[in-house]
Each structure stands twice: as structure tokens, then as C-alpha cells.
Amino acid sequence: MMFPSQFPFVRVTGTPFERGRAYGAAVPERVARSAQIYGSTLKALKVDDAFRADLIAEFSERIADFDAHYLEEIKGIADGAGLPVGDVVMINARTEIVARARRKVAGEGCTGAIILPERSANGALLHGQNWDWRSECVDTAIVLRVEREDGPHILTFTEAGGLARSGLNSAGIAITANYLECERDFRKSGIPLALLRRKVLEQENFAEAIRAVVKTPKTCANNIMLSTAEGFAINFECAPDESFPLLPENGMIVHANHWQSAVALSKLTDTGVHAMPDSYYRDWRVRRLLNEVGPALTLEDMKAAFHDTFASPYSVCRPPRPNATGDLSATVAMLAMEPNRGTMDVIPMPAVQRSCTQYSLSAEPETIAT
Numbered sequence: 001m002m003f004p005s006q007f008p009f010v011r012v013t014g015t016p017f018e019r020g021r022a023y024g025a026a027v028p029e030r031v032a033r034s035a036q037i038y039g040s041t042l043k044a045l046k047v048d049d050a051f052r053a054d055l056i057a058e059f060s061e062r063i064a065d066f067d068a069h070y071l072e073e074i075k076g077i078a079d080g081a082g083l084p085v086g087d088v089v090m091i092n093a094r095t096e097i098v099a100r101a102r103r104k105v106a107g108e109g110c111t112g113a114i115i116l117p118e119r120s121a122n123g124a125l126l127h128g129q130n131w132d133w134r135s136e137c138v139d140t141a142i143v144l145r146v147e148r149e150d151g152p153h154i155l156t157f158t159e160a161g162g163l164a165r166s167g168l169n170s171a172g173i174a175i176t177a178n179y180l181e182c183e184r185d186f187r188k189s190g191i192p193l194a195l196l197r198r199k200v201l202e203q204e205n206f207a208e209a210i211r212a213v214v215k216t217p218k219t220c221a222n223n224i225m226l227s228t229a230e231g232f233a234i235n236f237e238c239a240p241d242e243s244f245p246l247l248p249e250n251g252m253i254v255h256a257n258h259w260q261s262a263v264a265l266s267k268l269t270d271t272g273v274h275a276m277p278d279s280y281y282r283d284w285r286v287r288r289l290l291n292e293v294g295p296a297l298t299l300e301d302m303k304a305a306f307h308d309t310f311a312s313p314y315s316v317c318r319p320p321r322p323n324a325t326g327d328l329s330a331t332v333a334m335l336a337m338e339p340n341r342g343t344m345d346v347i348p349m350p351a352v353q354r355s356c357t358q359y360s361l362s363a364e365p366e367t368i369a370t
Contacts, residue, residue, distance in 0.1 A: 003138055004348050005355035007157070007333070009365045013147045016069040020076020024088075027142055028081040030160030034140040035087035038094045045101045055100055056086040059093040059192060066191050066216075070163060070198065077161055091161035093192035096219040100186065109133075109329070110178040111256045111282045111316050112225045113290070113302060114233040119251030121296040127227045128302045128336040129166055129176035130350070131157075135320045135330040138348050143359045154201045155344055155361050157335055164198035166335055167344065170361050172229030173209050174339045175200050179257050180221040181272025184239050190217035200226065210234065214243040221272075223255055229340035237261050239268055252290060256283040275324055278314040285310050299336050299345065303370060306334050307350060319351040345370070 010026045012019040024031055042052055064071045074092060078085040090097055109132030117123050137159060144164075146154040156167030168174040175197055196216050203209040206228040213224050218240045227233035235246040235253050237260065244261035246253065257279035259270045273279055289305040290297055308316040316331075323329040334350040337343065342361030345368065347354065356370040 003353060005353065006357045006365070006367070007346060007348060008142045009145070009359060010142055011145045011147065016072040017076040019146060020073040020078075021080040022076075023144065024077040024080025024083070024161075026080070027160050030140050030142060031077060031081040031088070031091070032083060034091045034137075034159050034161045035083060037134070037136060037140065038090055038098060039087070041098055042101055045098075047101045051101075053086070055097050056089050058189065059097065060086070060089050062189060062191060063089065063092070063195060066195060067199070070195055073163060081161070088161050091159060092163055092194045094159075096189070096192055099220060109257055109276055109279070109282075109318065110176075111286055111306065112176045112178055112223075112254070113286055113305065114225060114227045114248070114253045115290070115297050115302065116233060116248055116251045117231045119295060119297050121298045124338055124340045125227055125229055125231055125233065126297070126299055126302055126336070126338060127168075127174045127176065127225070127233070128299075128306060128334070129178075129225075130306045130316060130318075130331045131166070131333045131335065132318050132329065133332050135328045135332060135349075138330075138332050141333060141348075143344070143346060143365070145359070145361065148202075151202050152204060153361050154198075155342065155359060156198075156201060157333065157344065157346060158194070162194050164194055164201055166197070167201055168337050168339045168342065168361075169201045169203075170342060171204050172339045173201065173203060173206055174227045174229075174337050175209075176225045176335065178223040178225070178255055179272065179276075180223045180237060180259060181270070181275075182221045182239050182259070182268045183271050184241065184268060185220040185271075188217070188219070188240065190219040190240055193218065193222055197224075206230070206232065213238065217241065223257070225253060225255060227339060237264050239264070242267075250291070252287070254283045254287040254290075256280075278311065281311065282316045285316055299338060300370065303334065303336050303345070303347075306336075309351075317351045
């Protein structure tokens with residue numbers, strides 16, 4: 001199988017609608033492909049048009065109530081890509097909408113790590129992740145730079161049509177996220193996770209980024225890893241209605257897809273780990289590999305840990321393989337960020353290739369050695 005060696009780079013400016021329209025017009029085929037993937041999933045679940053329309057209307061209203069400019073940006077993406085607005089709403093709320101249709105969604109595996117300055121060879125905080133999801137999404141992902149007039153600029157890796165996923169901003173704040181599951185999921189509707197992540201990346205200071213995570217109601221559990229270039233990081237294991245913080249240990253945070261907070265485990269049930277039991281050793285492997293390097297870690301050390309193939313194909317770096325729902329799953333992308341520099345190194349399908357591109361808040365993409 002052939003995979004792209006680089007994800008498209010999209011740069012947008014202007015009002016929310018103008019930014020969205022430029023975004024949709026830049027990658028219309030990828031936005032359409034994103035919509036097709038999740039639309040086909042709903043059809044396979046035998047969701048009729050009326051139920052799909054009701055779900056999209058519900059989440060459109062929630063998005064508008066959360067922040068009206070997000071819905072304007074979504075309308076712009078739809079206009080630029082020549083798609084119905086509902087298709088782009090579906091992309092941004094795909095976890096919640098698909099889960100409501102099937103009452104359960106196959107999770108995004110993901111293994112994330114943050115290295116604090118005291119463990120970093122260059123004294124700068126490092127933040128990264130392997131994104132495990134449907135392998136076909138290698139053809140829908142993009143890197144988006146949003147140059148804002150009303151706040152920090154944003155650099156985010158996301159599925160085409162999405163407002164954000166993982167990334168950093170010009171205030172030095174970075175975010176990645178991992179799948180979690182508990183028995184409280186999908187009892188009530190909350191804010192789509194893509195928009196929560198975008199809200200974090202719009203913040204000028206780290207305290208407000210934390211506030212955005214802990215105060216925003218969620219439809220389902222999620223693990224959110226936050227860092228600041230000023231030299232601090234925190235991990236939140238989030239149930240829909242409660243957040244449980246984990247602080248760095250030995251100068252780092254590593255997290256996969258099982259609950260680790262003792263407080264969280266005393267209050268809820270981890271209902272997801274049976275579907276991804278490899279979570280228990282994926283974060284252990286990354287932590288062990290980083291500690292074996294020594295006290296001074298580099299971004300290349302982080303990438304090397306993320307390339308780990310122990311127990312493949314159920315490994316930190318996952319080659320394409322069928323998952324429990326029959327989809328072909330893989331580590332679709334590896335991300336390695338330096339928030340103080342405003343850079344993000346991205347490798348598509350890292351289990352089968354090593355071509356790496358560095359994206360930046362201030363420069364054009366550049367192919368780099370890895």
C-alpha cells in the first residue's frame with residue numbers, strides 16, 4: 001500500500017467565515033472524504049436520514065451555544081468545499097454522533113508523552129503523540145494554521161473539515177488527547193471534543209486553557225494532555241462530568257488509554273480497556289524507553305520511543321490491521337512538538353515510513369531528517 005509522505009498544509013486568515021471558506025476551498029476533496037467516511041459509518045449502522053438530521057441539528061445548536069464563531073467557521077468550510085453545512089458539523093462531532101448512533105464507538109488508541117524542561121536536552125518542553133485511528137484517515141488529515149486577529153495563532157493537526165485536534169498556539173500552549181471510556185459516557189450530550197480542543201488552543205494563558213478543559217461538559221470520556229512552553233504540563237482524565245488531574249512524575253507525563261488516577265478509579269469503571277488491553281504496556285514502554293536514554297532527552301528520543309514495535313501489531317507504533325469493528329486501524333500520524341519554537345514534526349503512517357515534515361507557526365513546511 002502507498003501512503004502520502006506529507007499532509008497538506010492550509011493557512012487561513014480573516015473572519016471566522018472567511019477562514020472557514022478558505023480552508024474548505026483549499027482541501028475540498030479531503031473534506032468531502034472526511035464526510036463520506038463518517039456518513040458511510042452512519043449508513044452501515046442503518047441510521048435513517050431523519051435521525052441523522054436530528055443529530056446534526058442537535059449538535060449544531062450545541063456548537064452555536066458554546067461559541068457562535070465556531071458555527072460560522074463550519075459554515076465557511078462547507079461553503080468553500082461545496083458541501084452541506086451538516087456534513088461539516090458531522091465531521092466536528094463525529095465521535096459523539098457516531099457513538100449516539102451505535103451507543104458505542106471504536107476508540108482512538110493513541111499514546112502521548114510530555115517531557116518537561118528539566119528532562120529535555122535543550123531545556124525546552126517537548127510534547128508529542130501517536131494518533132491511532134482508521135488508516136483511511138491518512139487521506140483526510142491536514143495541518144491547519146489559523147492566523148487570528150483576536151487571539152494567539154494556532155497550528156493544529158486535524159481531520160479535514162475539523163476545527164482542531166492536536167496542536168499548539170503562539171502563546172506556547174499545546175494539547176494532545178487520548179481515548180478513554182467509562183460507564184458515564186453518552187448519558188447526556190456535551191460539547192464535541194474537537195471544539196473543546198479548539199477552545200484550548202484559542203487561550204492566551206495556561207490557566208484559561210485548564211479552565212476550558214475542566215468546565216466544558218462532554219458527551220464521553222477523554223484523556224487530555226496540556227502543556228505550556230513556560231515549563232509545566234498536566235494530564236486530565238475526563239469523565240463527561242468530572243476531571244481528574246495527573247501531574248508529571250520524574251519530569252514527564254506518559255498516557256495511553258486506561259484510567260490511571262486513583263481518585264477516578266475509586267469513582268467510576270474503566271469500560272474501555274477490554275477493547276485495547278495493549279494500553280497497559282504502551283505507556284509503560286514509552287516511559288521505559290525514554291528513561292533508558294537518560295536525564296537529557298531530545299525530540300528525536302521521543303520519536304524513537306513512539307516508533308516502538310514491542311508486541312506488534314498491538315504496539316505503540318501500530319501497522320495497519322483490522323480492529324474489533326472491522327475497520328483497518330493504524331498509527332495514522334506521529335506528532336512531536338516544541339511549543340517554545342512553535343513547531344510540529346509530523347510523520348504519516350510511521351509504522352511503514354519515516355518521511356517527516358516540520359510545520360511551523362511562522363514558516364512554510366519543511367522536510368526534515370528523522
